[in-house]
Each structure stands twice: as C-alpha cells, then as structure tokens.
Amino acid sequence: MSKKVTQNQSKKAVKKQDEFQSVESALTKSEAFIEKNQKQIITWLGIVALAVMAFLAINNYYVKPRKVEAANEMYKSQLFFARDSFNLALNGDGFESLGFEEISSKYSLTPSGNLAKAYAGICYYNLGDYENAIKYLSGYDADKSYFSISVIGLIGDSYVELNQTEKAIRFFTKAADFNNEVLSPIFLKKAGIAYESIGDNKKALSCYTQIKDKYSLSQEGQDIDKYITRLQ
Numbered sequence: 599m600s601k602k603v604t605q606n607q608s609k610k611a612v613k614k615q616d617e618f619q620s621v622e623s624a625l626t627k628s629e630a631f632i633e634k635n636q637k638q639i640i641t642w643l644g645i646v647a648l649a650v651m652a653f654l655a656i657n658n659y660y661v662k663p664r665k666v667e668a669a670n671e672m673y674k675s676q677l678f679f680a681r682d683s684f685n686l687a688l689n690g691d692g693f694e695s696l697g698f699e700e701i702s703s704k705y706s707l708t709p710s711g712n713l714a715k716a717y718a719g720i721c722y723y724n725l726g727d728y729e730n731a732i733k734y735l736s737g738y739d740a741d742k743s744y745f746s747i748s749v750i751g752l753i754g755d756s757y758v759e760l761n762q763t764e765k766a767i768r769f770f771t772k773a774a775d776f777n778n779e780v781l782s783p784i785f786l787k788k789a790g791i792a793y794e795s796i797g798d799n800k801k802a803l804s805c806y807t808q809i810k811d812k813y814s815l816s817q818e819g820q821d822i823d824k825y826i827t828r829l830q
Contacts, residue, residue, distance in 0.1 A: 671701050672710045672717075679717060688721035702734065712739055716749050728756040747776050751785050758792065767792045774808075783813035790825065803829045 674695040678687035690697030696704065698718040705711035719735030722728070735753045740746035754769030770789035774782045790805035806825045813819045 667705065669708075669710050671696050671705070672698075672714060675701065675714070675717065679721070682724075684721040684724045688718055688725070699734075702737070716740075716745070719749070720752065723752060723756055726759075728759045731756045742776055744778065744781065747773050747778055747781050751781065751788070754785070754788065758788075763792050763796050774805075777812075779813065779816065783809045783816040783818040786813075787818045787822075787825075794829075799829050 675687045675690070675698050678684075678691075678695065679698075686695070686697070688697050688699055690700060698714040698721060702711050702714035702718055705714070715734045716738035719731045719733070719738065722731035722734060732753055735749050735756070738746070738749055740749070750769055751773040754766040754773065757763070757766035757769065767789050770785045770792065774785040774789060776782060786805045786809050790802040790809075793799070793802035793805065803826065806822050806829070809816070809819050809822045810826060814822075
C-alpha cells in the first residue's frame with residue numbers, strides 16, 4: 599500500500615515538473631518574441647494610445663458640444679411644433695430657430711439630429727407633402743418605442759395619401775407586429791380598411807379577427823364585430 603502511494607506521489611511530482619517546464623518554455627518563447635519585435639510592439643502600442651486619445655478628444659471637444667447645440671435647437675423647433683406651426687417648426691424662423699430639416703442635416707450624427715428627421719417627417723405630413731414625409735420618417739432610426747411605432751404607421755398613412763395602398767399596408771402591418779396593446783389594434787384596423795379598398799376581403803377579415811382575438815379590450819375592439827360581420 600505504501601509503495602503504491604509513493605508511486606502515485608512520484609507521478610504527480612513528474613506531472614507538475616512537466617507543467618512547470620511547459621510554462622517556463624512558453625514564457626521563454628514570449629520573451630524572445632517580445633525582444634525580437636520590441637520596436638514594432640512599441641510602435642503599435644503608440645498607435646493605439648494615439649487612437650484612444652484622439653477618440654476622447656473628439657468626443658469631449660466636438661461630439662458632446664454638438665449634442666448640446668442640437669438639443670438646444672430642437673427645443674426651439676419643438677415650441678413651434680407644439681403650437682401646430684409646422685412650417686416654422688420645419689424650416690425655422692430665420693432668426694433663432696434652424697428648423698427640424700436643417701437640424702437633421704447639420705447635426706445628423708447626434709440623437710437630436712436623428713429625432714429631427716421624425717419631426718420633419720411629421721411636419722411634412724401635416725403640410726401635405728407626403729413624399730418628403732416618407733423620406734424623413736424613413737430616415738429616423740430608433741428602438742421599439744411607442745414613438746417609433748407611430749412613425750412607422752405614419753409612413754403607412756403617407757402612402758395612403760399617395761394612393762399607394764399596398765405599400766401602406768406593408769407599413770401598417772409592420773407597426774402592428776410590435777404587439778403594442780394601444781397601437782397594434784389601430785394599425786391592424788387601418789390595414790384591414792386598406793385591404794378592403796383593394797378588394798382583398800379575406801386579408802381584411804384576418805386583420806379584424808386579430809383585433810377581436812388579441813385586442814378585444816381596445817377602443818378598436820369595441821366595435822370590430824360589425825366589420826367582421828360585414829365580411830363574413
């Protein structure tokens with residue numbers, strides 16, 4: 599028994615010695631590599647350090663100040679927007695306010711510049727310029743928020759105004775697919791009415807049935823039965 603234990607201990611010692619030698623060999627190779635390529639490594643480290651410093655400088659002295667500027671400009675245009683002065687909100691007053699269109703261009707890389715695209719699109723829609731409404735609304739990039747879903751739906755409304763019903767349906771169904779308890783039934787109903795307008799009653803009925811099955815407590819769900827009954 600004692601002999602077996604001694605053998606096991608000997609094997610473990612040999613294994614540890616082998617592991618130590620492997621680590622030592624790897625370290626030796628690493629040291630040799632560093633020594634051989636010292637100049638290149640120092641050069642690359644310098645490049646990385648300069649890149650980091652440049653990024654911090656641009657962020658602190660250019661990006662952040664522009665974000666503040668853009669937010670201030672947005673506030674001025676939003677005041678006009680809140681008063682339904684869509685032309686002034688869009689184009690500015692020529693004195694204190696740039697307008698959403700110029701903000702979206704001048705500050706395009708900022709969050710406010712992105713948001714300005716959506717506001718510009720809404721202004722164009724209210725001014726009856728549906729092609730520009732689609733252009734700016736489509737340029738808005740956002741997450742799955744209440745506002746962004748509404749923007750997608752408004753693109754659909756713009757296509758309806760341009761008598762491009764099939765494109766409108768595509769955006770209505772896209773907005774509805776977010777499964778928002780308030781907005782989805784609204785856009786499902788819009789899609790259903792659009793399908794009816796092009797004679798596709800089967801798909802219209804499918805939209806209305808989804809409202810009944812999934813959003814029966816919504817405002818649209820309260821009277822959806824009459825739409826369903828009409829098509830059955």
